[in-house]
Amino acid sequence: MHEYVDRFPDSLTHVADERDREFDRLLAESSPLVFRIAYSVLRHREDAEDVAQEAFIKAHRNLRRLRDRGAFRAWLVRLTWRLAIDRQRANRRRANRDDQHAHSLPSITSGDAAIVNERAELVWKAIDALPRKLRLAMVLSAIEGHDIREIASLLRVPEGTVKSRLFHARELMKESLKCLMVSRE
């Protein structure tokens, strides 16, 4: 009895340490993915890092639900996307109130000037014009070269749905780019 009682607290701390180590591994592996998902929506480095940080904190609080890495990573992707969309809405409301931001383009700091060039700006406009579900599939496809199976796993949808979304996203983007090119000329 005494031996069991003495060992019990150690086993609890052992589980907690193991869980923290696992989360640390997830943090190191997923931080570029989470940041890029947030950046694809917000196009602002500081806002994207804020959203990514918030996503990781929420993920850590729900760490005990971690059953397998794949499920947790998918949950993290969807959570980050949702937080980024919410932050984008809040930014637009603030922009409409303050009249300081452009209509749809997020503010671009000087630190982002190297990243955004004219071509990328047009591409971003085309991505922004996509419906949300198509946009997320397109972004995930571009980030880290996720294949159809991986995107289906992250979005928790069938692979056929992912293929359909990617097809429609590319078609819409080509149309948007064509229109944008025409409008510039």
Next chain:
Amino acid sequence: MPDGLERMTDAELDRVVRNALTVEPSPNFVGRVRTRIAADRAPMVPGGWLPPAMVGALLLAIAFGITLSPSNEVGSSGTDIFLTTAPVAQPRPAPSLVAARGVSSPKPQRALPTAGGETEPEEHQVLISPSDAAAYRRLFASVGKESYEIVSDEAAGPQEKTMTDIDIVPIAISPLNPDIEDQGAFQ
């Protein structure tokens, strides 16, 4: 003006989007997240918050119980005996009452008057001599649930109370040894 965008293939479009998304977080991003998570983590208390909350609740219950517990007074037994002053008599204390305090309330509580005739509601202590305490105990033991007036000797004055309701245990004096009777009490 970027050209060829309108004639891109799917692969080229994917490549352009991938290049646009080739951004990295700041170098200290992971460190900041770790710091924030460490600050967000709850303090490591064994068993969580429950044991301190239980200890706090227990201490509160003990303090509450101590506050509400009745004080032990002389003469308190299982029977309810109310010592009240006589309504017509002057509120004079018994000579044996050294320091009596009472609570001035309409209820017949143990409110014994002070020497000045006023009741001081601060304390419930009744200090009497041991012999008087013993007499009171015998009285209460033999009386039961009935209530009695207890007035001072001065208030009693010329009035003689009939002690018919009080059973006083007679003092049994055993006769002296007949052999020494003639010799007197002292030998």
